[in-house]
Amino acid sequence: MKFILFIILFISIFACNRHTGNKILQDRMDSLESKLANTYKPGFGEFMSGIQAHHSKLWFAGQNENWKLADFEVHEIMEAIEAIQKYQTERKESRMIGMINPALDSISNAIQQKNAALFKSSYTLLTNTCNNCHRAADFEFNVVKIPETQPFSNQDFKISK
Numbered sequence: 001m002k003f004i005l006f007i008i009l010f011i012s013i014f015a016c017n018r019h020t021g022n023k024i025l026q027d028r029m030d031s032l033e034s035k036l037a038n039t040y041k042p043g044f045g046e047f048m049s050g051i052q053a054h055h056s057k058l059w060f061a062g063q064n065e066n067w068k069l070a071d072f073e074v075h076e077i078m079e080a081i082e083a084i085q086k087y088q089t090e091r092k093e094s095r096m097i098g099m100i101n102p103a104l105d106s107i108s109n110a111i112q113q114k115n116a117a118l119f120k121s122s123y124t125l126l127t128n129t130c131n132n133c134h135r136a137a138d139f140e141f142n143v144v145k146i147p148e149t150q151p152f153s154n155q156d157f158k159i160s161k
């Protein structure tokens, strides 16, 4: 009899502990989930504003045949595209952003070859693809073009000596 009582007591203590243990774990998970939900991540438009700056810098780097800088800028655009695919999964537009990759590869190829003419034609292709996607995403009012003036007066686009 004593033995049975002991077992019942043991089981109830164990069950009780498990219950409080679960509750603590659940509370921690809830708090982590709410922290995650409130973590700041850049919006689609913010990534695009970054891409806009790199798109412009890329042009002036290419015009100055500053291939190292051009290579850097094209990779900045590639990274931002990857970040959109990673952090903007809830936006349907993210699914079509891959359409920009062939144009980026083409520019990258022109840069590797240090080919100014190929750079120019690839840049036109890139800019047209930006606008094609804006049209497909119903943002056709957002038109990008080949820049006329340097975006930042505090950056030298010529090859540094």
Ligand code: HEC
Binding pocket: 044, 045, 046, 048, 049, 051, 052, 055, 077, 093, 094, 096, 097, 099, 100, 126, 127, 129, 130, 131, 133, 134, 137, 139, 142, 144
């Ligand atoms: C998914 C296809 C897609 C591609 C490819 C794309 N964009 Fe966008 N872009 C968008 C969408 C969607 C928005 C609107 C974002 C928002 O909701 O704020 C946008 C917004 C912008 C804006 C406005 C940002 C602002 O807040 O003023 C600029 C500038 C821009 N894009 C430049 C570019 C450039 C330059 C390229 C090419 C190198 C490019 N985009 C390629 C989809 C695309």
